[in-house]
Amino acid sequence: MEKKKVVKVEEIKKAAEEKRCPVQKAAYYIEEFLKGPMCGRCFPCAFGSYEAGVRLRNIIEGSGKEEDIFALRRITEDMIVASLCKRGKDSAEFVHEWMETDAFKEHVEGRCPDIDCPAFIEYIIIPEKCTMCGLCKEVCKYNAVLGEKKVKYKTGYLPFEVRQKRCVKCGDCIDVCPTGAIIVTESRKKEGVKV
Amino acid sequence: MADTVKLTIDGKEVRARADMNLIDAAETAGIHIPNLCYLKGLKGSGACRLCLVEIEGLKSPMTACTTRVKEGMFVNTRTEKVQEIRKYVIDLILSMHPLDCMTCTKAGVCELQKYAYDFGIKESTFTRKKFGFPVDNKNPFINRDPDYCILCGRCVRVCKEQGTAVLDFHGRGVGSRVVTAEDKPLQEGGCTFCGSCVDACPVNALLEADRWRKGREWEYERYNSVCLSCGNACDTVVSVHDKDVAKVNAGADDGRARHYICAYGRFGFDFINADTRVMSPLKRIDGELKPISWDEEANQLG
Numbered sequence: 001m002e003k004k005k006v007v008k009v010e011e012i013k014k015a016a017e018e019k020r021c022p023v024q025k026a027a028y029y030i031e032e033f034l035k036g037p038m039c040g041r042c043f044p045c046a047f048g049s050y051e052a053g054v055r056l057r058n059i060i061e062g063s064g065k066e067e068d069i070f071a072l073r074r075i076t077e078d079m080i081v082a083s084l085c086k087r088g089k090d091s092a093e094f095v096h097e098w099m100e101t102d103a104f105k106e107h108v109e110g111r112c113p114d115i116d117c118p119a120f121i122e123y124i125i126i127p128e129k130c131t132m133c134g135l136c137k138e139v140c141k142y143n144a145v146l147g148e149k150k151v152k153y154k155t156g157y158l159p160f161e162v163r164q165k166r167c168v169k170c171g172d173c174i175d176v177c178p179t180g181a182i183i184v185t186e187s188r189k190k191e192g193v194k195v
Numbered sequence: 196m197a198d199t200v201k202l203t204i205d206g207k208e209v210r211a212r213a214d215m216n217l218i219d220a221a222e223t224a225g226i227h228i229p230n231l232c233y234l235k236g237l238k239g240s241g242a243c244r245l246c247l248v249e250i251e252g253l254k255s256p257m258t259a260c261t262t263r264v265k266e267g268m269f270v271n272t273r274t275e276k277v278q279e280i281r282k283y284v285i286d287l288i289l290s291m292h293p294l295d296c297m298t299c300t301k302a303g304v305c306e307l308q309k310y311a312y313d314f315g316i317k318e319s320t321f322t323r324k325k326f327g328f329p330v331d332n333k334n335p336f337i338n339r340d341p342d343y344c345i346l347c348g349r350c351v352r353v354c355k356e357q358g359t360a361v362l363d364f365h366g367r368g369v370g371s372r373v374v375t376a377e378d379k380p381l382q383e384g385g386c387t388f389c390g391s392c393v394d395a396c397p398v399n400a401l402l403e404a405d406r407w408r409k410g411r412e413w414e415y416e417r418y419n420s421v422c423l424s425c426g427n428a429c430d431t432v433v434s435v436h437d438k439d440v441a442k443v444n445a446g447a448d449d450g451r452a453r454h455y456i457c458a459y460g461r462f463g464f465d466f467i468n469a470d471t472r473v474m475s476p477l478k479r480i481d482g483e484l485k486p487i488s489w490d491e492e493a494n495q496l497g
Contacts, residue, residue: 040367043243043346044280047287050369054322071321078283081256081276082244 007036009087013094021116022098023107027056033091045088048075052095062119064108073099115184118169122187127159129181136173136182142166145173202268217259217270218246228272229281229310231288231397232347233260237356243347245284245310247277256280282314288345290319291326291369292398295343299399303412306397307345328372333380336388336404336462341372344400348373350392357455361386373400388458394444403442403462410436419446422460429456433464440464 016029030053040046052075055068076099079092098104106113112120125136125145134149137160144167147160162173162182174182198213204221211220216239218228231243239246239260247256251269256277259270271277289311296302328341346364351373354362361384365374375384393401415434422429422443432446443464445456466472476492477484487495 034368038368040364040371041240041242043245043284043287046346046368047291048283051287051290051321067320074283078280082247082280082284084241084244 007032009033009037009090012036016094019116021112021114022101022103023056023059024116026095026098027053027060029091029094030056037087039085039087042082042084042088044079044082045084045091048079049088049091051075059104059107060117060119062110066108069099069104069108072104111186115186120187121169121184122164123162123167123169123173123182123184125160125162126181126183129179130159131179131181132157132160133178135176135178136160139172139176141170141172142168144168200264200266202264202266202270204270205272211264213264215264217248217262217264220264221259221272226272228259229313230260231306231310231345232349234349234353234395237352240348240352243284245281247280248272249274249277278314281310282316285310285314285316286319286321289316290321291324292345293342294318295399300402300406301399301412305399324369326370331380332404334382334388334404336458337381337386337390337393338402338404339381340400340402343398344372345398346371346373347397349395349397350401353391353395357389357391359385359387359389362392388462389455390458390461391445391455406442409441415441422456424459424463429460431456431460440467
């Protein structure tokens with residue numbers, strides 16, 4: 001039987017640090033922690049980190065509430081005290097550290113200050129920069145780009161637009177745009193996206 | 196006799212045997228330290244973290260089930276810090292529990308129910324988790340309902356300790372459950388149906404199969420008795436409901452045998468109400484056995 005390589009907590013931490021948004025960091029960490037190093041030998045860590053994962057997902061998806069932050073704080077604080085081993089305590093500390101920032105509160109209010117969480121961002125095309133080359137339209141798998149490809153010597157074209165309802169925020173269009181006309185901004189809706 | 200040590204638990208001076216752990220030592224002084232995974236007679240595993248106590252001189256709380264008593268120890272079992280941890284753990288467990296206390300057969304003796312009551316937790320503040328695991332009720336003795344399971348591991352350890360080792364965990368953390376090898380039903384998994392796990396289970400996850408709506412725990416009258424199915428004569432506790440035997444539990448006072456009686460002793464009480472049981476003297480009249488009264492029998496023999 002092939003033995004699975006055990007991912008170390010430090011490696012997950014390092015990978016999590018690469019994310020920009022603190023909530024994303026915490027969520028990624030907990031998700032990977034549950035997949036890999038979590039041993040499940042004591043209740044506070046095994047059940048607590050799962051619950052923390054649920055709450056973090058809520059916040060990322062934009063359906064977070066004030067009580068989610070309260071629950072997270074309680075989970076992490078109790079985990080630091082009660083976990084059986086250092087791994088559980090470290091994990092709780094990692095999440096707890098990032099909870100010190102205002103980012104969690106801002107997410108509940110419907111903003112992602114680092115413009116990282118898909119639920120709180122929008123892709124838009126700047127009309128002045130758009131040359132209507134149609135590359136983004138071709139590459140978009142979800143048919144989210146609206147507009148007509150420009151044919152030479154004709155006028156009356158409108159710049160391209162991103163249909164927000166269809167956009168899944170994959171980022172493919174940004175990669176192909178030759179003029180850098182597509183940018184990511186904070187979502188204009190103030191309340192979170194309903195799930 | 197082992198040496199005794201003196202220690203203080205919650206301001207009470209306690210004398211305890213040197214090889215005792217803190218839960219047992221506290222129990223002798225009448226102080227109950229909450230626990231879900233500890234089972235008297237077995238080694239503590241420190242999984243549930245409910246028995247965390249604060250010991251003076253140590254920074255972090257220690258689990259009472261894995262800590263031995265020491266001379267001059269100063270233990271606090273009811274500080275705010277550990278009570279909060281207990282509440283938190285019970286809260287987490289309740290978020291995965293069916294909360295079926297109205298019709299639950301174990302109501303009254305369920306330890307989760309007891310602690311939820313003690314800590315005043317009406318319902319979980321955490322996200323409700325539902326699993327819908329299949330129930331193993333294909334055998335006439337033991338019902339296994341993983342939905343109720345709180346993963347304390349008592350059944351697993353008691354089964355391993357006595358050498359049967361039928362049960363074990365599958366998976367880890369939330370969503371794991373106790374299974375037999377290859378997740379077969381008990382009768383195919385090598386189970387001897389001694390029922391030790393049923394005694395060990397703090398909740399309704401393991402239950403005698405025929406007890407659905409056969410009286411609640413607090414209606415039972417309990418009698419200390421002895422099983423006479425074989426020469427071992429194990430101590431038992433017989434619970435009687437409405438003049439019918441509802442269940443038989445192991446009843447020895449101390450030691451590992453406390454948790455062990457065999458399948459005959461635990462489940463073999465159906466004969467009491469069996470049709471074939473001979474209740475009065477029989478007399479052969481014209482080649483057929485006919486019941487006669489005791490007076491008649493005494494006259495005939497005399």
